Amino acid sequence: MADKITAVKGMNDIAPPTSAHWEWLEDRLRALMQRYGYRNLRTPVVEPTALFIRGLGEVTDIVEKEMYSFEDRLNGEQLTLRPENTAGVVRAVAEANLLYDGGKRLYYMGPMFRHERPQRGRYRQFHQFGAEALGFAGPDVDAELIVMACDLWRDLGLKGIELQLNSLGQPEERLAHRKALIAYLEARFDQLDEDARRRLHTNPLRILDTKNPSLQTLVEAAPRLMDYLGDVSLAHFKRLRELLDAQGVGYSINPRLVRGMDYYNLSVFEFVTTELGSQGTVCAGGRYDGLFAQLGAKPAPAVGWALGMERILELLKEQGRLPVAPVPDVYAVVPDAGALVQAMPVLQALRSRGVAVQMHAAGPDGTMGSMKSQFKKADASGARHALIFGADELSRGQVALKPLRGERADVDTVPAQRLVALADVDQWAVSLCHP
Ligand code: ATP
Numbered sequence: 001m002a003d004k005i006t007a008v009k010g011m012n013d014i015a016p017p018t019s020a021h022w023e024w025l026e027d028r029l030r031a032l033m034q035r036y037g038y039r040n041l042r043t044p045v046v047e048p049t050a051l052f053i054r055g056l057g058e059v060t061d062i063v064e065k066e067m068y069s070f071e072d073r074l075n076g077e078q079l080t081l082r083p084e085n086t087a088g089v090v091r092a093v094a095e096a097n098l099l100y101d102g103g104k105r106l107y108y109m110g111p112m113f114r115h116e117r118p119q120r121g122r123y124r125q126f127h128q129f130g131a132e133a134l135g136f137a138g139p140d141v142d143a144e145l146i147v148m149a150c151d152l153w154r155d156l157g158l159k160g161i162e163l164q165l166n167s168l169g170q171p172e173e174r175l176a177h178r179k180a181l182i183a184y185l186e187a188r189f190d191q192l193d194e195d196a197r198r199r200l201h202t203n204p205l206r207i208l209d210t211k212n213p214s215l216q217t218l219v220e221a222a223p224r225l226m227d228y229l230g231d232v233s234l235a236h237f238k239r240l241r242e243l244l245d246a247q248g249v250g251y252s253i254n255p256r257l258v259r260g261m262d263y264y265n266l267s268v269f270e271f272v273t274t275e276l277g278s279q280g281t282v283c284a285g286g287r288y289d290g291l292f293a294q295l296g297a298k299p300a301p302a303v304g305w306a307l308g309m310e311r312i313l314e315l316l317k318e319q320g321r322l323p324v325a326p327v328p329d330v331y332a333v334v335p336d337a338g339a340l341v342q343a344m345p346v347l348q349a350l351r352s353r354g355v356a357v358q359m360h361a362a363g364p365d366g367t368m369g370s371m372k373s374q375f376k377k378a379d380a381s382g383a384r385h386a387l388i389f390g391a392d393e394l395s396r397g398q399v400a401l402k403p404l405r406g407e408r409a410d411v412d413t414v415p416a417q418r419l420v421a422l423a424d425v426d427q428w429a430v431s432l433c434h435p
């Protein structure tokens with residue numbers, strides 16, 4: 001036998017019943033976007049590599065070590081599977097000049113690719129849902145995005161997600177801080193790890209974002225960017241906090257929060273839980289007013305966030321908030337294959353009236369199998385009713401309707417089966433849909 005082909009490491013299939021949880025979450029997210037006036041934008045999974053190098057910054061984890069990049073086999077173009085989608089959104093918005101008549105509120109969802117070490121909450125293909133408000137400069141939109149995420153936690157019934165806030169100021173302000181930070185880190189060079197030493201002169205701010213636990217104390221005592229911000233940046237941050245306070249949104253200020261990409265300025269934030277081990281950030285974002293210009297487009301302010309769908313689903317599971325899997329209303333039991341010609345049109349009539357119907361299918365020999373095995377399948381399907389297409393009943397224009405589940409799980413409370421007339425399909429379709 002040939003070797004089995006398996007999925008790529010860190011990339012997962014999503015099969016039933018889990019896929020139903022995904023669809024449910026996607027529905028909730030779409031409804032949330034509808035409530036806030038955000039519209040869907042779909043961009044390609046493959047983008048020019050330069051988009052991410054220029055957009056995210058050369059000295060970032062993603063660009064240095066996590067991208068899936070390859071060469072187009074015909075024209076040699078450098079391409080990359082998107083590791084995130086903010087840069088793609090900005091590219092698409094600029095390319096189609098979507099801001100010609102004012103700001104746009106957009107959302108996306110889909111797979112992202114990063115070559116990381118797979119573990120709980122960290123995969124090589126993972127899924128993000130993101131919301132981006134482009135063309136708006138004020139802290140009101142930053143507040144709207146944060147409130148929208150809080151609304152989602154409430155809607156999903158999630159507890160214990162904490163908001164951390166920081167302001168990165170503007171590039172000029174970061175320059176002054178950078179000098180102080182480099183001096184501080186140089187004085188402690190022997191304590192730095194390999195990554196930090198390498199980044200000391202290229203991107204020292206990124207060192208504050210380290211995941212290395214042994215660097216935490218050093219990082220905590222480092223010069224704070226917040227102390228280098230000018231009046232305009234501070235006013236933006238103050239206004240954001242006022243707007244959050246006014247809406248009862250709790251947060252803590254984390255001066256070490258710098259985020260993993262270079263494109264951020266002013267407000268940055270993360271929603272964090274302690275319930276998912278070390279992969280505790282479920283949603284993260286901030287303002288990126290410089291990104292349009294950095295990508296060679298007409299400058300425009302922007303702010304957004306992205307959430308990790310796997311981590312949200314994991315947290316929903318942890319907190320017992322996943323929905324029950326959808327079940328059919330009716331399972332069609334067909335004792336003899338000969339009755340299929342009469343049964344199938346009835347099933348279609350039911351479906352056209354909104355009833356969810358699962359039909360028992362014939363085996364490899366063309367027979368339908370014993371009644372016992374058919375009822376076993378009916379039960380396993382979770383259907384509330386079985387519809388039995390017996391030859392005798394059909395000849396009298398009737399089918400048997402058998403409830404499979406009582407008021408309580410107790411079998412004795414399940415009512416007995418009754419005969420219904422095919423002519424009355426309209427009537428019983430209604431009662432099947434709305435038990
Ligand atoms: P982390 O610090 O956990 O590596 P990040 O800062 O790299 O996250 P972002 O690029 O801001 O993450 O992406 C936003 C969200 O996407 C994260 O908060 C997280 O929920 C999710 N995410 C990021 N990388 C992965 C991954 N490899 N697998 C699953 N989810 C991820």
Ligand code: MG
Pocket residue numbers: 061260
């Ligand atoms: Mg990361």
